């Protein structure tokens with residue numbers, strides 16, 4: 001948890017996320033070279049809350065939805081604009097459920113009621129087994145409009161954040177850690193014994209959810 005707080009205190013400008021993203025791309029072969037690029041503001045499609053997806057779940061918005069109902073980044077204020085390949089990091093409550101959420105209205109209700117900053121489907125299950133920090137890359141707006149075009153970049157940014165976070169955790173003696181872990185909790189991997197985070201309240205992400213929702217402590 002101290003590492004998360006340190007990361008937060010350092011501020012976005014002092015992190016190495018853009019550099020980590022560059023390093024990741026250097027390892028890609030030619031075929032995948034641009035698969036993890038920032039799609040940019042033109043492909044950032046936030047539709048008005050009242051405008052629902054017009055096609056099936058398999059149809060891309062560009063084939064069935066009217067982009068006249070989208071709200072561009074600059075229309076959303078200064079907080080929504082950013083430079084290419086400089087993703088923002090947000091810290092707050094992560095809403096986790098085992099079902100997809102496809103309603104902007106329900107999303108807004110949960111956001112207000114629980115101060116949720118993102119929605120996802122896996123963290124609650126993991127947290128039942130391991131105390132951990134949840135890090136999620138944001139790829140859509142948790143509404144009826146799916147946008148697979150952001151999934152790769154969201155995964156890359158979450159990985160870059162996780163790398164930066166791990167770099168802030170002091171190195172430990174793996175041998176002594178492994179010995180103490182075997183004594184106390186043999187089923188846990190030894191390489192996370194120094195990460196004693198107690199809730200899922202810190203992370204970045206959103207996906208879609210619906211149904212029962214669990215929240216971590218703030």
Ligand SMILES: [Zn+2]
Nearest residue numbers: 053061065145
């Ligand atoms: Zn749509």
